[in-house]
Amino acid sequence: MNLENPKMSEENSIVTEQFEDAQQQAEASHLGIWTFIATEILFFGGLFLTYTVYRHFYFNAFVAASKHTDVMFGTINSVILLTSSFTMALAVHAAKENRVKKIAPFLALTILLGLAFLVVKGFEYHKDLHDHLLPGANFDPSLPPQAQIFFWLYWAMTGLHGIHVTVGIGILTVMFASARRGKFSGSYYTPIELTGLYWHFVDIIWLFLYPLLYLVQRHT
């Protein structure tokens, strides 16, 4: 705890009453978001575990099923999301360097890329439906029954991930509005950093989903 650093007057509006100073507040916020990410990892963990178990049980069905996912859409989306993580990092960097005017544009780019991801995903879902890849009565009869488990997980995992992307876009929009109002500077940008950590986390989840869902033995 930093005792020599009492509340700085210019930051009085930012440091809330339970904290001694801005540094303590920033440290607490960071620990908070990392704890939240730990929770999120366990949240997705249930799905990843289920995937692992069934892929072990029904490897051939999973290979057959994953060949029906659209690797083109998946790859484009991977590129989009990785690029959005890059623009997000640039926004955080701009804030850190006190180039205040750059923050909002980079956030806007990140939002647009996030939206692009969702649009591409929408087209992909449409195609999947058309190809009878939704488990249930209309499921593609040429696939083994266990392939339905694969696609059940496909919809559940990409759906949950999509919800996280949507929430992320919402948070980014709030940050964008705050940045436009000049709320952030080189001495105060914790919310942008935290948003960035969340956004990178969502990105990393996708980096696991991509090979698991699209690339199962794609080389054969």
Added chain:
Amino acid sequence: MNESEKNYLSAGDTVKSWLLTTDHKRIGILFLFAILFFFSVAAVAAAMMRLELLTPQGDLVLSETYNKLFTMHGVLMVWFFLIPSIPSVLGNFVIPLMIGARDVAFPKLNLLSWYLFIIGGAFVMHAIIIGGVDTGWTFYAPYSTAYSNTHVIEMAAGIFIAGFGSILTGLNFIVTIHKLRAPGMTWFRMPIFLWSMYSTSIILVLATPVLAITLALMALERFWGIGIFDPKLGGDPVLFQHLFWFYSHPAVYIMILPGMGVVSEVVTCFSRKKLFGYYFVAFSSVAIAIIGFLVWGHHMFVSSQSIYAGIVFSFLSFLVAVPSAIKVFNWTMTMYRGSISFEAPMLYALSFIALFVIGGLTGLMLATLAVDVHVHGTYFIVAHFHYIMVGGMVTAFMGGLHYWWPKITGRMYPEKLAQLAALILFGGFNLTFFPQFILGYLGMPRRVHDYAPEFQIYNVLSTVGASILAIGYLLPLIYFLWSLFYGKKAGANPWRATGLEWKTSSPPPKHNFEETPVVTEGAYNYPPLNELGESENV
């Protein structure tokens, strides 16, 4: 400071000042009201079950209704009473006080936790009112996903939402304990209550999300009509059990670790002694939290789990008894040659130790593969976990509530009456649940509303015990209410206890301390025996 006259209760008395408060103390009180409501509803369900079991025939309720009653009892007691009991009520109230902070790290999130809890509770109550759920609190697939004709999805949604409230509470406590400790409050000067709340929070943050996703998958499968636990597709229902117990076994420790924290505070205070083996007690909390994650398989000894996995889980379950036993030995050693007095909190702490030992030892019996196969699915299980959950956690909650009641309200409860209530609870509890060990050993299955006539005598004993238990719960409710108006003023430190929460006035001011305290000594620095009797400013 003009605030010095005002405490957190008098800082505002409109409904809005309560419902939009970010004061951790007021949020603790909000939680107290909420869990009392859920406890009462769940207790009514228990009372109806005990009444039904007075006779061997199913004459009060249908078997279907009985299924709904024990589901309702389990769901409400586990997620809407036990899990939030000590953490969200007492933890919320005293953690910032104990570490010398003005509030928790994220006060708004703290309020959000309460709203999530209430919204989740509303879903569950609605599901109960429109017809209930008959799956048991464990929601095993494929019954829950394919066969039950009750409101499974809505109840699961309620638990899901409330679960995120728990996660946020855990997150808040972890950050608060890490970052908001007063100057000089090092990790090893912290009272043990904080260590146990910290360990509890780790479980809340790491286990609850797994429950959330598991319930979501179960509900989705039910909604979709097809899914990953469905054997028709090659799905494995036992996978549901693995996922469920990966949360729900650690959740058992969410329901006992905070109680152990309360007992550590109370035993030292009413023995006027330093805690024996502070480091062991502190680290045993963390050890329980960690090992607790590795024992879930002992719920599946007879569910087609491999025998080798069973052996490993059996061994790990024995292992978790070690840190638990360390605590019991240390509390006992703390009392040894202490100057013990038997105020109500101490009576509850002693009850806790006795009942927890019985619950813990029968837990070892259940961790033994061969014994478990014999008593699996019988009343032995019911008796065992009620000894831990009720005999342990509820008793500790009552002890903690009495201990901190003067701090929370500024008033003393009537001591004699409280001691009587503690004894009634102890007696009533044992009469309710000890016969259930015998019933289980003799082979009476749990979750049935009729039974063979030879079991009747034990069931009658149990029902009589439950009636006594009810008096033991009603009595405190009455005298606590009475004390709000007529109890004598408590003063800052009625127990002459150590700990920062006793250094501020009762009830504490809105921001807890007039100025941030500085800590210069370890916890439980009680004066030696011969200095007793003299009132002093600890």
